[in-house]
Amino acid sequence: MKVGALSAAWSDMPLEEVCEFFAGAGLETIEIGTGNYPGNAHCDPFELNEDDAKREQFLSTIADAGLEISALSCHGNPLHPDPEIAAEHHDVWRATCDLAAACGVSCVNGFSGLPGGGPDDRVPNWVVAPWPEDHLEALEYQWDVAIEYWTEENAYADERGVNFCFEMHPNFLVYNPETLIKLRDACGERMCANFDPSHLWWQGIEPAAAIRWLQEHGEVIQHFHAKDVCVYEWNSKVNGVLDTKHYGDEVNRSWIFRALGYGHDDLEWKDLISTLRMCGYDGPLSIEHEDSLMTANEGFLKAVEFLKSCAIFEEPGEMTWA
Secondary structure (H helix, E strand, O other): OEEEEEHHHHOOOOHHHHHHHHHHOOOOEEEEEOOOOOOOOOOOHHHHHHOHHHHHHHHHHHHHOOOEEEEEEOOOOOOOOOHHHHHHHHHHHHHHHHHHHHHOOOEEEEOOOOOOOOOOOOOOOOOOOOOOHHHHHHHHHHHHHHHHHHHHHHHHHHHOOOEEEEOOOOOOOOOOHHHHHHHHHHHOOOEEEEEOOHHHHOOOOOHHHHHHHHHOOOOOEEEEEEOEEEEOHHHHHHHOOOOOOOOOOHHHOOEEEEOOOOOOOHHHHHHHHHHHHHOOOOOEEEEOOOOOOOOHHHHHHHHHHHHHHHOOOOOOOOOOOO
16 A cells, blocks of 8 residues: 545645655655646646646656656536536546546546436536435436446546546435446446545445445445544534535534544554455555644644554565464
């Protein structure tokens, strides 16, 4: 396993400085946003696809710091009912896929997207219950839209040797292991997982169990986000975990994202990482800083120290005792 991080929290710094900062903290990989929600401060895929010299300089900046790219990330909503938004997010995904292939990167991270509840809707519609029945009709429509789109995009990714790694995230069609495998079975094996346990914990999902279940369906997990979450029961026991209050309203929310170790202890993280290895994943562990109670630097440095104490770096070797 290799410890890395997503660079988006340092978008106000040049890529060279971010790489030096990451390398100085002992990281081995970097995950870089290419547009849509993560922004493209460190990587404009359209520009780099058109200019070989700039692309080589981009790769050299990373390599000179002793880092390698774990993934390019373009989280967006290419299924958005607003055609302009959908087209913009789709174009970024395609350009990112092309760039990944040109750079020898096998993982592009993102979201499944979420359509409206019908062809005349203006905004996405996340269905969370089967009744009244018109919600199931909306869900059927959404899956038809998603399967048609991602079947074509699976073929596009396959031609380039790239995996599209879905982050299972509420407010998108793929938000848990079951919905991910439903899309993968319908569209193709380039539909994989960027496994982020933080979005699963607050839904009541046990990430280690989810890892086991996903990996029974093939080599589904191709990337891993190291991010923690804390559920505050004094709020969740009253109002549940579906929470639309702003992330900055920490004291009143049912849950917030935390730096590693501030939501779940090291024993839980060690079990989670051991489960990854048992189930065939030995890839990057990419820290994503979204802790609103800490600066990016403090949360990041604490997360690096914590994750290094939990990660498994060496091959297991021979069992001399068995």
